[in-house]
Amino acid sequence: MRHAHNILNQLRRELRIFIPVSAVSTVFFYVMYRDSFASNLIYSLCSTLFIQSFIEAGRYGLSALIRKRSPDNQEAQRNWPGWGLMAPWVVVSGVVGYAAGHLLGDWLTDVQHASITITGNPRAMLLSMTGVFVLSLGITYFFYARGRMAAMETRTETALRSAAESQLKLLESQLEPHMLFNTLANLRVLIAQDPPRAQAMLDRLIAFLRATLDASRSGLGSHSLSEEFARIDDYLELMQTRMGNRLSRRLDFPDDLGRLSVPPLLLQPLVENAIKHGLEPTIAGGWIRVSAQREGNTLVISVRDTGAGIGGEGAAGLGASPPGGSRFGVQQVRERLAALYGKSASLELVAASDDEGGTLAIVRLPVS
Amino acid sequence: MKATVLIAEDEALLAADLQAQLTRIWPDLHCVASVADGKTAVVQGLALQPDVLFLDIRMPGMTGLEVAQALAEDWPDLAKPFPLLVFVTAYDQYALHAFEHAAVDYVLKPVQPVRLEKTCARLQAALQQRAQSQAPGPSLDAAVHTLRELLHVDAARPQGKPPAASPLRIIQASVGNTITMVPIADVLYFEAADKYVRLVTAKHEHLIRMSLRELQLQIDPECFWQVHRSTLVRCDAIASALREETGKLTLTLRDHPDKLSVSRLYADRFKGL
Numbered sequence: 107m108r109h110a111h112n113i114l115n116q117l118r119r120e121l122r123i124f125i126p127v128s129a130v131s132t133v134f135f136y137v138m139y140r141d142s143f144a145s146n147l148i149y150s151l152c153s154t155l156f157i158q159s160f161i162e163a164g165r166y167g168l169s170a171l172i173r174k175r176s177p178d179n180q181e182a183q184r185n186w187p188g189w190g191l192m193a194p195w196v197v198v199s200g201v202v203g204y205a206a207g208h209l210l211g212d213w214l215t216d217v218q219h220a221s222i223t224i225t226g227n228p229r230a231m232l233l234s235m236t237g238v239f240v241l242s243l244g245i246t247y248f249f250y251a252r253g254r255m256a257a258m259e260t261r262t263e264t265a266l267r268s269a270a271e272s273q274l275k276l277l278e279s280q281l282e283p284h285m286l287f288n289t290l291a292n293l294r295v296l297i298a299q300d301p302p303r304a305q306a307m308l309d310r311l312i313a314f315l316r317a318t319l320d321a322s323r324s325g326l327g328s329h330s331l332s333e334e335f336a337r338i339d340d341y342l343e344l345m346q347t348r349m350g351n352r353l354s355r356r357l358d359f360p361d362d363l364g365r366l367s368v369p370p371l372l373l374q375p376l377v378e379n380a381i382k383h384g385l386e387p388t389i390a391g392g393w394i395r396v397s398a399q400r401e402g403n404t405l406v407i408s409v410r411d412t413g414a415g416i417g418g419e420g421a422a423g424l425g426a427s428p429p430g431g432s433r434f435g436v437q438q439v440r441e442r443l444a445a446l447y448g449k450s451a452s453l454e455l456v457a458a459s460d461d462e463g464g465t466l467a468i469v470r471l472p473v474s
Numbered sequence: 475m476k477a478t479v480l481i482a483e484d485e486a487l488l489a490a491d492l493q494a495q496l497t498r499i500w501p502d503l504h505c506v507a508s509v510a511d512g513k514t515a516v517v518q519g520l521a522l523q524p525d526v527l528f529l530d531i532r533m534p535g536m537t538g539l540e541v542a543q544a545l546a547e548d549w550p551d552l553a554k555p556f557p558l559l560v561f562v563t564a565y566d567q568y569a570l571h572a573f574e575h576a577a578v579d580y581v582l583k584p585v586q587p588v589r590l591e592k593t594c595a596r597l598q599a600a601l602q603q604r605a606q607s608q609a610p611g612p613s614l615d616a617a618v619h620t621l622r623e624l625l626h627v628d629a630a631r632p633q634g635k636p637p638a639a640s641p642l643r644i645i646q647a648s649v650g651n652t653i654t655m656v657p658i659a660d661v662l663y664f665e666a667a668d669k670y671v672r673l674v675t676a677k678h679e680h681l682i683r684m685s686l687r688e689l690q691l692q693i694d695p696e697c698f699w700q701v702h703r704s705t706l707v708r709c710d711a712i713a714s715a716l717r718e719e720t721g722k723l724t725l726t727l728r729d730h731p732d733k734l735s736v737s738r739l740y741a742d743r744f745k746g747l
Contacts, residue, residue, distance in 0.1 A: 284532070287564035288485065291584035295491040348485050352534075389511045389534045 120158065123248045127241050128154045134237050138230065145215050152214070153207025157242050160199035165192065165249065184253040192246060200242040204235070277322040281315070282378065289344050296347075307347055314340040321370040331398060331405075332364035338377050338396055345381050352391025353381075359398035366405055366473060369442055375435030376409045376453075376467045384413020384465055392464065405471045412464040416457050439469070447472055475598055480524040481508040482515035482541060483562065484533045492528060492562070492585060499587070500594045512536025516544045523554045526597055528581075531563040538562070539569075539624060543703055546614070546621050547737035551720060555604055555613035558597055559620075576623035618738045625739065642692040647673060647680035654680060662711045662730050664689060666704035676729040701725065702737040715744040 132150040136143055168187035172179050181188055289311060296304035317337045321327075335357050342355045377396065385392050392412035399406050436455060443451040454468045479496065483489035489508050496503055506522045509515045512535040519527060519541070527545075529538035536544070538561055549556055561580040563569050573580045579596060581589055604613060645656045656675060665672045666686040673680045682689075686704060698706045713728045715736065723736035723744060736744065 283565040287583055288488075291564065292485065292487050294584040295487045299487075347487070350486050386532075387534050389513070391534075 119252070120162065123245055124154060124158055127158070127245055131237065131241055135234065138233060138237075145211070145217075148214055149208060149211040152210040153204050153238065154241070156206040156210070157199050157203030157238065158245050160203045161196060161242060161246055162249075164195040164199060165246075168192075168195070180257075184257050186250060186253050189250075192250075196242050196246050197239070200235070200238045203242075204238045277318075281318055282382075285344075285378075285382075288348055292347050307344065310340040310343050313337065314344065317371060318374075321374075327370060328367040329370050330364060331359060331366045331368050334368050334370070334373060335359060335396065335398075337371060338373055341374065341377060342381075342394065349386070349391060353385060354393045356393065356395045357397070358395075360400070363398055363400055363405070368405070368407075368471065369446060372439060372442060372469070373407060373409060375439055376469070379435050380409055380411035380413060380465065380467075384411040384415070387414050392462070400473065403473050405473050407469045407471070409467040409469075410458060410464065412458070412462040415463050416455070416465050436467075443469070443471070475601060476502045476504070477525040477597075477601055478504050478506045478522070479526040479528065480506055480515070480519055480522060480557070481528045482510075482512070482533060482538065483508070483528070483530040484510045485530075486510070488530075488583065488585075495585060495587060495590055496528075496594070499591050500598070503594075510534075512538070512541045515541045516548075519545050519557070520548060520550075524557050525554075525601060526560065527557040528560050528562055531561055531566060531569055540703070542617075543621055543625065543739060546617050547703055547739055549614060556617040558600055559617070560593055560597070572624050576620050578620055578624065614738070621739055622742070641694045641697075645673060645680075645682060647682050649680065654678075656680060658693065661698075661708060662727055663705060663707040663732075663734060664698070665706075674730065674732065699740075699743060701734060701740045701743065703739075705734055707734060 128147075128150050131154060132143070132147045135150060136146045139146065165187065166185055168191050169182045169185045172182040172187055176182075186192075289307075293304055293307055293311070296307060314337060317340075339355075339357055342353075342357075346353055346355070373396065377394070380394050385394065394409070394411045396407070396409050398408075436453065440453050443453060450472045452470045454470075456466050456468075458464045458466045477500075481489055481492055483492060489510070493505050493508060496505070503526070506524050507518045509518050510533075512533045514535075515527075515529065515533070516536070527542075529541055531538040533541075542559055546556065559578060561569070561573060561578060562583060562585070563580065564583040570580070572578075579593055581593055641658070643658055645658060645661070647654045647656055656673060660675045662674050662676060664686065665674070667681070669683070669685075670681045671684055671686050671689055673682055686706065690698075690700070690706065693706070697708060697710075699709045700706050707725065707727075711727050711729065713726045716724045716726065718724065723741050725734040725736060727734070
């Protein structure tokens with residue numbers, strides 16, 4: 107069904123060029139030879155039919171050959187073998203198609219026209235061949251341009267889709283459903299047991315959700331370091347409600363750094379990794395510390411946890427984090443840093459060097 | 475109807491709420507223990523032998539599925555019937571797919587009372603049926619069958635690291651300052667030992683710092699068979715599989731006196747022709 111539909115579509119495209127070309131050539135030859143309009147129409151239709159068939163057969167055949175040899179050839183993918191092959195083929199198609207068209211025309215009109223035209227009048231011959239070539243080139247160019255346009259459309263479409271996909275992935279990584287539903291489950295319990303605490307937790311969740319949505323929508327922009335720490339604190343407070351005394355946290359930065367601007371929620375994936383892959387999988391839990399300091403013209407922010415550590419087992423298998431979750435977070439931070447600051451910013455992820463173990467992430471940003 | 479339940483959930487508020495909701499719906503359901511991590515769940519499950527188990531999927535120590543697997547492997551033959559399982563999860567597409575596939579009961583967090591009532595009704599019906607038949611055998615067989623299905627689906631999920639294109643050929647085992655290179659072809663079996671994996675060759679044994687699960691992703695599963703949650707054995711190192719009267723399967727090796735026991739979950743590998 108789909109196949110038949112494709113063939114019909116292709117025939118419609120061929121007709122769309124066949125009709126105007128035949129019409130133009132009919133007028134052209136009628137003006138040139140000034141004989142019967144009807145016979146000119148028949149000859150033009152026959153010649154155009156043959157020439158177009160030859161050109162198209164060559165276009166598809168040569169493309170198929172190229173695809174066989176190098177399957178990655180972009181042009182051959184959309185049935186275009188390249189002008190290098192097509193130009194000589196158009197000449198051949200023009201000559202052979204014109205001659206074949208005239209033979210068919212002779213047979214249909216029952217006169218010997220072809221031989222007279224071809225042998226008798228070199229000037230008229232030259233003129234009509236020029237017309238034939240111009241029209242043949244026209245046919246070829248039509249399909250060439252059409253293919254290019256279609257390819258460009260697909261490319262734009264793919265680019266748009268992948269942009270939308272990556273934005274969705276970003277949002278999902280920041281608004282991890284597992285965290286969201288567990289938080290809601292805790293809220294549901296607290297509403298009955300301890301309404302003031304439920305309200306406080308809800309306020310934290312609202313602030314966190316708003317910041318996450320804003321950050322994923324604009325992506326760019328910036329907010330102050332104290333704002334960034336406040337949002338991280340919201341997230342950690344939500345985790346605190348869930349993990350109880352398995353989690354302790356400390357966030358600190360010198361007061362004079364509070365106004366420096368940083369990309370919104372830049373630290374979020376690092377803090378989330380520290381919880382999700384570091385502290386949550388361990389039975390005893392541990393602590394997380396987020397701190398900032400200034401070293402000359404560089405703002406140094408570190409996220410340290412005492413969890414399972416890099417290469418730690420974590421929770422694997424059914425119910426564990428989605429594949430590549432932590433790597434996606436780290437990669438996302440790196441990409442944002444690279445896009446915003448080029449080589450003057452960096453993210454370093456190392457195993458913590460003291461006895462308490464865990465992971466240390468260090469972000470360095472230029473102070474603007 | 476009287477029954478006992480064990481709740482394994484790492485978040486204290488949620489565990490208490492689940493217990494309260496269960497008591498409200500099913501007053502005769504006695505909670506024998508509420509534990510906060512996977513390892514304790516296994517120990518307490520074996521010790522207390524409850525009728526019903528509510529297992530959170532993501533827990534520290536072991537996942538809910540690993541707990542179920544460990545219990546099924548270690549459940550004593552002459553014990554009470556194997557507990558009815560209910561998994562609890564906040565969000566996990568793969569797990570849900572697996573539960574649907576293996577027809578395992580599950581509830582989603584936040585736990586909705588209506589859903590929990592349905593689950594309790596199903597559990598009561600199953601326990602009633604069980605009380606009439608009396609024999610412990612079928613319950614364990616059914617659980618083993620279900621868990622095999624779950625593990626099967628679980629094995630098919632995309633893992634954090636894609637399976638290595640070329641399987642590991644050499645294992646570097648370090649002792650002090652020396653690193654010993656052990657060709658994978660010399661390894662008879664791997665055994666999980668806490669945070670390490672014990673690697674046994676015909677003449678030596680080494681400890682490597684890696685989880686069995688990580689290792690499993692890097693070796694050829696056709697060559698190394700899993701016979702227990704903590705054992706991978708090279709299949710051509712196996713000399714024989716002996717079935718004892720109790721139904722227990724034990725493997726003997728070609729070049730080593732060690733005997734390895736095959737757990738119920740993997741016993742279907744050895745069929746004999």
